[in-house]
Every structure is written in structure tokens, then in C-alpha cells.
Amino acid sequence: MVMRGLKRNWLILSGIFLGLFLMIFPCWSAGTNFRQEINRIVEEIAHKYSLEPTLIHxxxxxxxxxxxxxxxPKGAIGLMQLMPTTAAQYGVRDIFDPRENIEGGxxxxxxxxxxxxxxxxLVLAAYNAGQEAVKKFGGIPPYPETIKYIEKVKASYNKPVIRTRTRIYKFIDKKGRVVLTNDRQYYLKNRRDN
Structure with missing residues (x-):
């Protein structure tokens, strides 16, 4: 009787450990696969928009x-911390989707x-603090968060100038807001004069 109880307890305990192992291992594996998937997405989008993957990473x-x-705390969401209005402006439908978030960013x-x-x-300051803050201060805003942000990004991407060849469309949208976009279709669809 005692032996049966010990055997039963041992089987239950073994089952619990096996279950925990199977729960933990796929999570670790999924994390590794997730990072590989993000790397692949960044490479693809960097190539599509002629940017260096290092900057995006x-x-x-x-x-x-x-x-x-x-x-x-300010409401920016996802991998590239897009504000919902910015995400909408760049056609991001699911702000939590890594591909959409990265492409919008x-x-x-x-x-x-x-x-x-x-x-x-200036690019990094505007990405962090907003274009209005850069305009207001005529350069990098004196916000400690923004200054630290620029330093941290430049620790791994330390180039004074970022090169690009994409045309930027500046227009006033139907709500009277000044909009900058590199998406010709968005520009044509959302101009006030349409």
C-alpha cells in the first residue's frame, strides 16, 4: 500500500515537472524565433526603404x-513606439503587429x-520629442529624455548624416493639418484639394 502511494506520488510529481518543462521550453524557443523574425523583417524593410538595418535596430x-x-506612459505603442495618430497617418492598421509597426516607424x-x-x-530628436519640439527650440529640445535618447541610439548608430533618396510629399490634409509622407498614394488620397 505504501509503495503504491509513493509510486503514484512520484508519477504525479514527474507529470508536473514534465508539464512545466514543456511549457517553458516552447516559450524560450518562441523567443528565439521571434527575434529571428524581427531581424528578417528589419532587413526586408530596411532594403525596401533604403535605410541601414543598424539604424532601425x-x-x-x-x-x-x-x-x-x-x-x-505617453501612449506610444509597439516596437518602434508609434503614437496612434502617427500610426494612422502611415497606414498602420494593427499597431501591435511587428511588421506593420516597423514599416510605419x-x-x-x-x-x-x-x-x-x-x-x-535632429532626426532622432524629432522621432523622440516630436517635430513641433524641434521647431519650437530651433534644434534639439533641452529635454533630458531626448538628449539621453539621442546618445543611446548613437551609441550603436554613430553617423552624423543619414542618407536617403525617397521623395517626401508635404501637404495640408482634409482636417487642415500639415502632413509629411513618402507614400505617394497616401498623398494623392488625403490632400485637402481632393
């Missing part, structure tokens, strides 16, 4: 530490690169 690392579910980044003539510090 640097921004993702600092913005969200590769967490697609990240939400900042890269398209916005391309517009900033064009607007600030590739000057890395």
Missing part, C-alpha cells in the same frame, strides 16, 4: 527593447530624414 532597442506589446523615419536633411541628431 538601434531605434527598436531603445524605444521598446524589442517588446511588440510595449506601451509608453520606418516610413515616418524616412520623412524625418528628408525633412531634416539627414542630420542624425
Amino acid at each position: 538601434s531605434i527598436i532597442k531603445i524605444e521598446s527593447n524589442y517588446d511588440p506589446w510595449a506601451i509608453s 520606418v516610413r515616418y523615419l524616412k520623412d524625418l530624414i528628408r525633412l531634416y536633411q539627414g542630420r542624425t541628431d
Whole structure:
């Protein structure tokens, strides 16, 4: 009787350990596969928009530490920490989807690169603090968060100028807002004069 009880307890305990192992191992494996998938997406989008993958990875690392579910206290969401209005402007339907978030962030980044003539510090300042803050201060805003952000991104991407050849469309949309985009279809569809 005692032996049967021990055997039964041992089987139950073994089952629990096996279950825990099977639960933990796929999670570890999925994390590895997720990062590989993000690397593949970044490479593809970087090529599509003629940007260096290093720049995109640097921004993702600092913005969200590769967490697609990240939400900042100010409401920025996903890997590249897009504000919902920015995401909508760049056609991002699912802001938590890694591919859509990265592509929306890269398209916005391309517009900033064009607007600030590739000057890395200003591009990063506008990406972090917003174009209005850069305009208000006539350069890098004196916000400690923005200054640290620029330093952190430049620690892995330290180039004074970012090069791009994409045309940027500047227009006033139907709500009277000034919009910058590199998407010709978005430009044609959303101009006020349509």
C-alpha cells in the first residue's frame, strides 16, 4: 500500500515537472524565433526603404527593447513606439503587429530624414520629442529624455548624416493639418484639394 502511494506520488510529481518543462521550453524557443523574425523583417524593410538595418535596430532597442506589446506612459505603442495618430497617418492598421509597426516607424523615419536633411541628431530628436519640439527650440529640445535618447541610439548608430533618396510629399490634409509622407498614394488620397 505504501509503495503504491509513493509510486503514484512520484508519477504525479514527474507529470508536473514534465508539464512545466514543456511549457517553458516552447516559450524560450518562441523567443528565439521571434527575434529571428524581427531581424528578417528589419532587413526586408530596411532594403525596401533604403535605410541601414543598424539604424532601425538601434531605434527598436531603445524605444521598446524589442517588446511588440510595449506601451509608453505617453501612449506610444509597439516596437518602434508609434503614437496612434502617427500610426494612422502611415497606414498602420494593427499597431501591435511587428511588421506593420516597423514599416510605419520606418516610413515616418524616412520623412524625418528628408525633412531634416539627414542630420542624425535632429532626426532622432524629432522621432523622440516630436517635430513641433524641434521647431519650437530651433534644434534639439533641452529635454533630458531626448538628449539621453539621442546618445543611446548613437551609441550603436554613430553617423552624423543619414542618407536617403525617397521623395517626401508635404501637404495640408482634409482636417487642415500639415502632413509629411513618402507614400505617394497616401498623398494623392488625403490632400485637402481632393
